[in-house]
Amino acid sequence: MANPLLFQPFTLRNTEIRNRLWVAPMCQYSAATEGPLTGAPNDWHLQHLGGLGRGGAGLVIAEATAVVPEGRISPGCLGLWNDEQQAAFARIVTAVHAHGAKVGIQLAHAGRKASIYRWLTGEPTGSLPIGEGGWQTVAPSAVPFTGMADPRALSADEVRDVIAAFLAAADRAVAAGFDVVEVHAAHGYLLHEFLSPFSNLRDDEFGGDAERRARPLREIVRGIRAAHPELPIIVRVSGDEWVEGGFDVEAAAQLASWLKDDGADMIDASSAGNVAEAKIAVGPSYQVWIAERLRREGLPVGAVGLITSAEQAEGILATGQADVISLGRPLLANPHLPITWAHTLRAPSAEQLVPPQYHRARFA
Template identity: 45%
Template structure:
């Protein structure tokens, strides 16, 4: 019996399969507003019977965008276009989540197919970045402004307000993005956080911002499930590591987080990461073993048998796939076929079955 195609009950929602579409930035929004591209992009996964879909990193503030093409949810009039997407996904029988994010020092970039450069405040479409400390990601980047106490509280409030709008739009899942070197991850890691106040130094201080965001978001959640994406390691000496990730998982579980989406890296430049099939799975397995959180595995999981084996070995509870769904939006159908399962296709596509 396939675990990948078995259901998983959360407190308020039920995932019909264990296969989740990861958030994938499209860099195609205008002033943060969703458009037809986002409707078709996310809608195609629902038409292809993906049971759970996570929308790309959606900025809580304009200056929190990775690029000027990022989606945003910092004002009420951004809700209607997102609600159209949510409604379509629900009509196909799928669940949809939103990943709320702030890019911190890694914000203000050009669209990646135009350049990989960070845009200066004086450039068209550029702005001043912020971070826990005035440390740039790389030498060619601008030096971010270190957030003061008022700036930190503005961030917490913005996450709360964006989550409230996400509830209004009808999302089933709210995922807080604390991975890949973006703002919350920058606070977590001692390599990017050199503060000497209550938000820096000790483990308790470095996780403080994230805990405050979780608590604030929880005040506006209704029937939504709260998820968290982390990078379990910086892959660098003296950085955030798996031991701290396990401790964090145990802490956020008590605050109402249901699912932890375990990735790695992104906070500092690396000389070498042992990238190979399943290279991030051991981190998910460790967190699953040492916490009671539902745990998701990501990264170079390319085949149905590979995904099924991870679940059978109890290394994770969910499989998150991004690039595979870009290559084949009907990957849920294909994986079921590969496993020899009689999986229901969309009626409109059954002629191809």
Template identity: 55%
Template sequence: MSLLFTPLTLRETTVRNRLWVSPMCQYSAVDGVPQEWHHTHLAQFASGGAGMVVAEATAVVPEGRISPEDAGLWTDEQRDAWAPITAAIRSRGAVPGVQLAHAGRKASTWSPFSGRRGSVPAADGGWQTVAPSALAYDGFAEPVALDAAGIDAVVAAFGAAAARAIEAGFEVLEVHAAHGYLLHQFLSPLTNVRDDEYGGSIENRARLLLRVLDAVRAAAPAAPLLVRFSASDAAPGGWDADDTSTVARWAADRGADFFDISSGGLVAHQQITTGPGYQVDLAEHVRRVAGVPVNAVGMIDDAAHAESILAAGRADAIMSGRQWLRDPHFALTAAGELGIDIGYWPPQYVRARRG
């Protein structure tokens, strides 16, 4: 019996397996509107047997985009463009999810396709960035520290984007509190030096995230809700796995159902050694200490490795990114490698099945 191909139920949503597609930025939207590229890109993973397909970091406000080419959910036009994409994912048997995000001080940057790095100037379509404190990411423009009204607006924007996501047909919502983006910036003492109710203690630094979760849960009371954390800043004095475990428990109390455990992205001087499964220890720590379900990420590229992580009780699901780009039928491939008859090969592809 394969744990990787055992269904998992979150609230009223059953996911057909535990091999999921991580959100991966495509830098291919126009004014926040997803394009035909997004439709083909995401639907192919559902055809390839994924249990859940999570769309890329999707900005809740224009100034929350990582680049001018990022997707969004701050308008009804964007919502309506997402609808046929979610329908395509669902019609192929996978659960469509979306990652709601605000990039904070790491917004308004050039896309990786541009050949340029750093902040996009206003003359080229860039904008003023915001953050918990006026501390710039190395090589980027200095952000403006959010005031109380700005913080309230961020909370409201996450709630409004969550409502649009449900209207667009997304069944699972993920709040992005990782990789050095706005909510992570509030969580970490390296980027949050405020002296008000949003700074100082871990309770204060977590306040914005918990308010966002309240707003998202109010807008989408029945949807499974994931939170992505960077469980380590990989830098002295930064956020760590114990901090993550503490806040994950609080988040679960506010209605979060599952936790997506990654690492890094906050500061340029981070020190991370990569390799197959290099972030699994962090997921295992949060699962054990916080007592919450988690998925593991980080170069988990083959079926046996993914199965072994679940079998050892280190995580409850697996998310992969680049491997799905290399093999959009990763789940079909993995089932074959494990000798599992999953029963949901697309009939158009059955003649290609091995064994």
């Protein structure tokens, strides 16, 4: 293949990214759970994210990072609400940049799906009791996720506080040197909970019709854009809940149109996470149809989900279904997969992605 799209540069706002094969955010559940460095990235995150940058990806997005302590998915999840965390992230940004990749961070609040046991082999699952290090969860409405603890409904003032916390975390991300910010509005976490009629039963300015349900997310995007005119902003959206009557792909398309007006630069198109009983049609490229639909609203989109070969990824781009490809678990198995795929597709940049120390290796 003369010059595969997958390994051509991509410009997001004014930031050029060396290729279109990106690292999706993946929680590591490995931050300190107490003390002054609670929620701060450590040597594990440095090696994990730095290694992914070394592997040839264009953009490495750090895992879901809570904007307030109670927004963490688990006690072992990352946060960006204080100076110690900001300084620890700056070290990681430097490490990823050293390998030629750009680096982003996913800002998040887990809402009613917060305060769970760390997702590590051998640990229990489900809500972590308050007496064992958990905390009271919050949500748009006091509607629990199936099998999890009852959340407390946020007041309108508390919703505004959450919006302000996202904006403050974005400021810290920029100060730490991140090239890109992704706002997490997918997978059943707080901003997705606001979007969905299943989890948002409010009748105030943050609930009711689709426009009011989208208000917290839109105010966050507008606020980040106003404060940082040149910062690339991605929004991760669950483009379909896979349940009749839920937040579906047409609702997501309307949202994408609004977000374009608000200053977002890209939609990271995923699905599901807010309804435990959803029947998801899992298979190769099973979420790409969502990316393709949302792309018609005028923003670039990223595709994700069971994309497992270089040819499959290139085909998605070549047929105009998406603008970039994000990988998750395949990169945990092989952090150098982008280099391998570049060789598979005979990309002109293949050898440039290989660190000099690794030139004796065979990648295809």
